[in-house]
Amino acid sequence: MMSIWERYSKEEREEYIKFLQVYGALTNLFRQKHGDPIPYLDSKFQETIYSKVFNGKTVDIGNTPHDILSIFGNERIGIGLKTWMNSKPSYQKVMQLKRYKSEIDPFFDKSDEELALKLSEIKNDRMLVDYNRLGLSIDGNIYHYVTRDAGKFVIQETLYPLVDINNLKDFKRTSTAFQWSDGQKEYKYTYGDSQIWQYFDSTKKDTLILNQFDINIIDDPFDFLLKSYFNFIDDLKKDTKSNDDVVEVYLPLYSYRSKEVEEKSGLNSWNSTPKSKGSLTLRPLNEIYIPIPREFHKKYPDFFCPDIFDIERKQKNFIGDKKFKPQVRFHLQLPNGKLVPALIGQDRMKSLQSGSLTERDPETNKLYGQSALGQWLLVDVLGLKERQLVTRNWLQMRGTDSVRLWRKKNDYSKIYIDLAPIGSFESFMNGKEIEFEE
Numbered sequence: 001m002m003s004i005w006e007r008y009s010k011e012e013r014e015e016y017i018k019f020l021q022v023y024g025a026l027t028n029l030f031r032q033k034h035g036d037p038i039p040y041l042d043s044k045f046q047e048t049i050y051s052k053v054f055n056g057k058t059v060d061i062g063n064t065p066h067d068i069l070s071i072f073g074n075e076r077i078g079i080g081l082k083t084w085m086n087s088k089p090s091y092q093k094v095m096q097l098k099r100y101k102s103e104i105d106p107f108f109d110k111s112d113e114e115l116a117l118k119l120s121e122i123k124n125d126r127m128l129v130d131y132n133r134l135g136l137s138i139d140g141n142i143y144h145y146v147t148r149d150a151g152k153f154v155i156q157e158t159l160y161p162l163v164d165i166n167n168l169k170d171f172k173r174t175s176t177a178f179q180w181s182d183g184q185k186e187y188k189y190t191y192g193d194s195q196i197w198q199y200f201d202s203t204k205k206d207t208l209i210l211n212q213f214d215i216n217i218i219d220d221p222f223d224f225l226l227k228s229y230f231n232f233i234d235d236l237k238k239d240t241k242s243n244d245d246v247v248e249v250y251l252p253l254y255s256y257r258s259k260e261v262e263e264k265s266g267l268n269s270w271n272s273t274p275k276s277k278g279s280l281t282l283r284p285l286n287e288i289y290i291p292i293p294r295e296f297h298k299k300y301p302d303f304f305c306p307d308i309f310d311i312e313r314k315q316k317n318f319i320g321d322k323k324f325k326p327q328v329r330f331h332l333q334l335p336n337g338k339l340v341p342a343l344i345g346q347d348r349m350k351s352l353q354s355g356s357l358t359e360r361d362p363e364t365n366k367l368y369g370q371s372a373l374g375q376w377l378l379v380d381v382l383g384l385k386e387r388q389l390v391t392r393n394w395l396q397m398r399g400t401d402s403v404r405l406w407r408k409k410n411d412y413s414k415i416y417i418d419l420a421p422i423g424s425f426e427s428f429m430n431g432k433e434i435e436f437e438e
Helices: 011-026 045-051 096-111 112-134 222-229 233-245 267-270 294-299 308-316 373-380 391-399 423-429
Strands: 068-072 077-083 091-098 142-149 154-157 171-172 177-180 184-188 195-200 207-214 246-251 328-333 339-345 351-354 402-408 414-420
Touching: 011 154, 045 068, 045 077, 077 091, 077 112, 096 112, 096 391, 112 171, 112 177, 112 184, 112 373, 154 233, 195 339, 207 391, 267 373, 294 423, 351 373, 351 402, 402 423
Parallel strands: 077 142, 328 414
Antiparallel strands: 068 077, 091 195, 142 154, 154 207, 171 177, 177 184, 184 195, 246 402, 328 339, 339 351, 402 414
């Protein structure tokens, strides 16, 4: 079976290695004491370079299973990135479960099999959410990791599967951790920090050593940086220019005023009264909209169109066939690869929803409605399976309460969307940095 590494071009692989070599060479920038022969590699730099060189999409929104999405034709591969010191086999942190501690704790009084099953089910559920979010298959996803030894980096790749819950075995409890295996991978759960760890071993049949190369640590990296900056300042400007071409905002999945998800609107629109008076037909479970606070429009009136209030005025003054009424329409690019028509709707421009008067969903041959966005967000990703009211606490248990939106500057035709970490909208409105859960 061909590795994911081999599916990238030779030129891309070589460029990636060069970036790692340069960063490793600058190790002494990040240390107070010189002399340590093991080079340094920052995980965020690794993520940025992997995405840049291999034309991947950065999809980590804070404590989510995958960092990068690589697309090969119709195939979508989820990639977890990691780096650590020493190439010998070791356990490494792979999932934070602090939010699930109250669910897990009662199982410590039960059998090893029941505890392992509970931990495995939670891990798998987290994985499946990301599969649905990003449009991934259940197999073919990988960990790409760089281990660091004295004077060298080692690039490795291993399969990143779901836990086989039908083959749980090799249980072991200690004073600090619980260990188990599924015959493919070995795991442990540490009590103090509620983390799941995975055992990485390059000798396993599903793990490949892709490349290894020397790192020559520069004794005085500060002098190197000064010379490099002034020699290549024009190239530096070119590299950083692209970041200015993207406009980014955040929206809440709850009411900004009540700080809760309203019972009959927003993500609970499906719980509203039937559309036809006197009808007993319930609205579809995936019928939702994302609420847009008035405060957002006041602060960012030009995100969805050049002037949202101008469109609002034109709508109020419009006389004639409603199908010709001015509207704010665009396409939403979902992380799973689907492109769906969307609009800003309702009075006071308070809803972001999917829908079109002309475009049909190729899967149903019906005109796009509110269900297109709702199916991805509420059902596929967040996992609402029955008519239970969505609450803010329910969202936060799933690691989110906001969405991130972004588009290219001066391009209102396509807006990208993804989940965002808890508290993102509030931080965004207050001008604070978005905090990602580690």
